[in-house]
Amino acid sequence: MIKARHHILQTTPEQCDLLKQVQQEAAGCWNAIVAEAKAHYDAGGGWISKNDLQKRLKGRFDLHSQTVQGLVDRFCGNRRTAAENRRMGLDKNYPWREKRFVTVPFKQMAIRCSASGTVQLTLKAGIRFDTGFPFSDGIHTCEIMWRHGRYVLSCTAEYQPAEPAEQGLRAGIDIGEIHPVAVCAENGAGLVVSGRQIRSAKQQRNKSLGTFAKRLSRCKKGSRRWKKLRRAKARLRAKTDRQVRDLLHHATRKAIDWCREQGVSELVIGNPAGVEKNTRKAKRLNRKARQKVSQMETGRIKQYLSYKAEEAGIQTCLVVERGTSRDCPVCGSQNRARGRLFVCAACGFSAHRDGKAGFMMLWKKHPQIPLPQLRIEHRQAYPKYRKRLSPACVDGPDVAPSSLAIPGPLLGEHIAA
Structure with a gap:
């Protein structure tokens, strides 16, 4: 069983600049992959193979070779998925957009265990980055993503599920x-x-989106006020999605x-x-x-x-x-x-x-x-508020107040008070 775990990276400003440069270099590699595949197809060669793409990109970018292979694998997977969707009648495009930043993949050869027992990634030749995430032998791949104003490490690893019970x-x-x-x-x-709590978060989001729609209708499209409201709207959606998840x-x-x-x-x-x-x-x-x-x-x-x-x-x-x-x-x-x-x-x-x-x-x-x-x-789902009765509740943080067992005399004294 393969599961993905996310870990928020605690980075210094220098490390943030380094990761940003790696993301930009990976974006250049992705754009080159899209351009090479399109040129090969327009020349009448059909779909370019994964091996040919890797040969054309070899040594052109200041990235680990496993990162380049990971980007090629991602492109081929997206291309295959788009073809399957088009065969089912869905209006889907093949990868075509040029990007400024992309999520950086790392395969097993670029993943090491540091001296402190954490995951260490090879960004490029001679430069390694310690993530602070505990290392395990079952790690398959890693990715460095930019999510909600911070860098996040995503690790996929093999987990052994429990044996299914025969009788139960x-x-x-x-x-x-x-x-x-x-x-x-x-x-x-x-x-x-x-x-x-989930319903409450969605209701608050719906009311706020209505307010944003009303304010945006009064703004000129492309203005500074319009852009500011659009960014605030996106932050609201992202925050609510995280809460609901x-x-x-x-x-x-x-x-x-x-x-x-x-x-x-x-x-x-x-x-x-x-x-x-x-x-x-x-x-x-x-x-x-x-x-x-x-x-x-x-x-x-x-x-x-x-x-x-x-x-x-x-x-x-x-x-x-x-x-x-x-x-x-x-x-x-x-x-x-x-x-x-x-x-x-x-x-x-x-x-x-x-x-x-x-x-x-x-x-x-x-x-x-x-x-x-x-x-x-x-x-x-997550106990946020909990009523206190006299004496203090000892049933646990997530037991509803209506299910608390209160002795008769104490209950009578509480009602009389």
Whole structure:
């Protein structure tokens, strides 16, 4: 299993200037690759091969030879992907744009272990850069990127996943907008991870983007004010994306850790793909609800759950989630759920809406499992605020206040006070 890890580089001004020069030199190499490939194709030679490109670029740039090979590999990969997309009818272009800066790749021959046990990269002949990132034997490639005003090291390495359990509990996961992850096992135990912080960040971003759009409409395109607002808008988008990505990582990690504690060996994940389509035409949702559904991070959540489960030795599969929120698991009648509590009008069955949907996902693949008594636990993706009761809470930082066990006398004294 190959994973990428990012490490923020602590660089001095001199090191920043050196890395900037290397990025500019790599950009010149990339532009030469694009020019050589285009000239070879226009001359009637078709696609130039990887070996011919490397021969034409040999010794022309002040870079490590493995960096030049990495840039050639990147170009060939982009060219192959563009060709596959064009064959599928997508309007995609081959690499053509000239660049001033590019991400600098490093292959295994340019990666060393320093005397202090950190990753050391060979930028060019006689010049090495100590990243401060711990070295491991399984590192495949490294890249130095410029992200959000700072240099970041990206390392891909081989990680050995845990051995899959032969026998264990089976569980289902429902992906939602308010609660990004709701998992329920076949024994009735469940976990719902709140995503209201994610919703809050997106709402703040949407309001700010509306303000930016209003101000930009009053500016002349290309003016200094227009450029300043555009830069501020890009910073806002980048900040919100980082916040949402971090919260989704926390939410999926809590779900997978809970599954590991419960001894889950198989996860059935509901696939909500297409839930945002035709909502206006079919008049299924109002304007605000359509915005929330269209901004759901369903693909990212599925990706995070899949690789975290594989790392923990848990098998995963996808099922269609249609009907899991409306159908009653007892009588099968359909009910329009209001709020977070599902109540069946026909038989009176009641349970947490998302926890019940997680169990219904499991039923999609294993319909023979009997319906247990659902016991749903709530946690926050990242506990930011937490109420304090008397005495101080000792249950842990991510336990919801509603689930705290308070003795009767203490509870009465607290209410009387």
